[in-house]
Amino acid sequence: MPDLLGATNPVPGHDNTITNRNIPISPNNSQVQNVPDLDRVTKTDRRTEQQDSSQTEGRVRYDSNFQTFIQQLRRTQDLSSTMSKLMMREGTSVSSGMSEGIAEEMAQAMEMLKMDPSELLKFLSAQMRAGTRFGGALFALLRNAYARADAEGVRQDILNFLKSYSDFSSTAHIEGNLVRNLTNMANAMPASWGDQLRQLLAQLENGIAAGDRQGNISLLQQKVFPLMSAYVSQTHDLGIPRELLTLLALDLSRYENGAEDKLIETFHQLAGYGTLKGTLGGIDGQSLMQLLQNSQFAKNTAAAQFADHLAAAAARALRGEGSAEVQDVFRNLVRAMLVNESVYMPLNHFLIPMEMDDRMLFSELWVDPDAEEKNERGQNEKCMKFLFKLDVQGLGFFDVVLSAKERDVGIVVSCPEGVAPFSKEIEQNITKILTRNDLRPAAVSVRKMERPVTLTEVFPKIFEGKNSVNVKV
Numbered sequence: 001m002p003d004l005l006g007a008t009n010p011v012p013g014h015d016n017t018i019t020n021r022n023i024p025i026s027p028n029n030s031q032v033q034n035v036p037d038l039d040r041v042t043k044t045d046r047r048t049e050q051q052d053s054s055q056t057e058g059r060v061r062y063d064s065n066f067q068t069f070i071q072q073l074r075r076t077q078d079l080s081s082t083m084s085k086l087m088m089r090e091g092t093s094v095s096s097g098m099s100e101g102i103a104e105e106m107a108q109a110m111e112m113l114k115m116d117p118s119e120l121l122k123f124l125s126a127q128m129r130a131g132t133r134f135g136g137a138l139f140a141l142l143r144n145a146y147a148r149a150d151a152e153g154v155r156q157d158i159l160n161f162l163k164s165y166s167d168f169s170s171t172a173h174i175e176g177n178l179v180r181n182l183t184n185m186a187n188a189m190p191a192s193w194g195d196q197l198r199q200l201l202a203q204l205e206n207g208i209a210a211g212d213r214q215g216n217i218s219l220l221q222q223k224v225f226p227l228m229s230a231y232v233s234q235t236h237d238l239g240i241p242r243e244l245l246t247l248l249a250l251d252l253s254r255y256e257n258g259a260e261d262k263l264i265e266t267f268h269q270l271a272g273y274g275t276l277k278g279t280l281g282g283i284d285g286q287s288l289m290q291l292l293q294n295s296q297f298a299k300n301t302a303a304a305q306f307a308d309h310l311a312a313a314a315a316r317a318l319r320g321e322g323s324a325e326v327q328d329v330f331r332n333l334v335r336a337m338l339v340n341e342s343v344y345m346p347l348n349h350f351l352i353p354m355e356m357d358d359r360m361l362f363s364e365l366w367v368d369p370d371a372e373e374k375n376e377r378g379q380n381e382k383c384m385k386f387l388f389k390l391d392v393q394g395l396g397f398f399d400v401v402l403s404a405k406e407r408d409v410g411i412v413v414s415c416p417e418g419v420a421p422f423s424k425e426i427e428q429n430i431t432k433i434l435t436r437n438d439l440r441p442a443a444v445s446v447r448k449m450e451r452p453v454t455l456t457e458v459f460p461k462i463f464e465g466k467n468s469v470n471v472k473v
Contacts, residue, residue: 069344072335073455073462079336083353083362084391086329097323105313112306113355120354134162138291145276154273161266165292167258174258175208177251178216181244182224188240193231200224213259220252264288306353340364346461360393368459373403381405387458395419399453408442409434414449423447 086106098106115123134143139162146158167174182201186194200223207216228245231237256262264285271280283291310333316322317330340349352363371385388400396416403410411430415423423446434441456462 066344069339069342070456070463072339076332076336076339079333079340079351079362079364079389081362081391081397082329082333082336083351084360084393086333097326099316099321102313102316102322102326105309105316109306109309109313110355112309113353113360115354115356117356120356123354124350124352134165136291141279142270149275154270154275157266157269157273161263161270164257164263164266167254168260168263168292169258170254171213171258174251174255175216178220178248178255179205179208181248181251185228185241185244185248188244189231189237190235193227193235196227197224200227213255217252217256217259220248224248260289263292344462347455347459361390363388363390366455366459368461371403371459371461373405385458387453387455389452397449397452399449401453401458404439405442407438407440409439410443411441411445412443413446414453415446417448420446420448 142158142162146155149155149158179201182197182204186197186201188194189197200219204216204219204224207213207219225245228241232242232245267280267283267285267288270276271283314330314334317327318334320327337351339345346368348367348369350365350367352361352365354361366387368385371383372380373383373385375381383403383405386400386402386404388398388402390398390400392398396418398416398419399414401412411434413426413430415426419426426446427444430444430446431441434444
């Protein structure tokens, strides 16, 4: 603006008054979008929201969340390589930069990884249970009812019940968010207001310890939010406290939706439908809660405890503890986990770290139970497809692609250069293992790894979201 008003000192030899004066603007100029023309009604803006890859390299797309997910997926490092860098015991610059708190959390996580083959099976089964919130007979019944329902109302009420159960089973996490956000709000406010909020926070913590969900909801609605409304209106503080208040409102909504009476209410709504009355009508509220408690994914398994220690170490690192390299490793770890668990990822994903026979092994497993492969006639057939990415201490990185159709199993192994000379022996051993387990080895191949295989190569199904998901930011 100062330059337009001529308020700045002129540049010698440069006359700003003639800048852009001689450039004609034509309504038919395709480089200028939606130029007004007083002689006619102009067409709609020719500009589109589509971006090509050259426009978005290294940046977030604005035309589609799904395209952003694909870009992040391509840029994300393998979790197995990140984990090996973080946890290998051979001594790295990463481990030397850990703070005492991070090192303690990682030591406890590492201690849980020591296992033999029988313990590995238990660990893997526990991980699968921990990652499946909607498991058990009740949810299998609801899943079938949702698939068979003709009326949209039935489906919507099933989804409402599942959402209420999801919030109910996340109670501890939501309560933790409420406490953290209130603490951060109080710390970002002047002392006169922050002290009032801390008193309410102390009441909330007592209510959480006592399990008084309804009392906590009333406290937040009737005291915390009026206090924050008064604070914002009087101080006009639109910074951190107000931003955290928005997050607090979202968590409060989930906290209220996950109340036990709300959960029972949405369940009885389902039992009123004729298609479900015969199977759900005999379950009262007390029986429902007992059933849900038994079907909750295990919270005290080794898999969940390992994840808790890893999350605690990551939280410490991202708060600034440890060296820059440690923070970068944990940042990559969290980013990879978030991308791999995205709502756009149509695959089951598991992380399998372990120490067996004094050797560390880090593996990621992706599973598509509804994959498709072409048969000899060129027709698509249903199969299960697996992708293992392994980092074995002392050997290197492996990629294993496995597909199974009934008893026919095909395996392609990409191995490090040092293992490649033993490829024939490995093929024979894999074939023997499959045969011993009453499976038919359709094709077994072990070859030197030229480059790591990508998820989209093994699972092109990921790209199907382009046809159905194009949510603009």
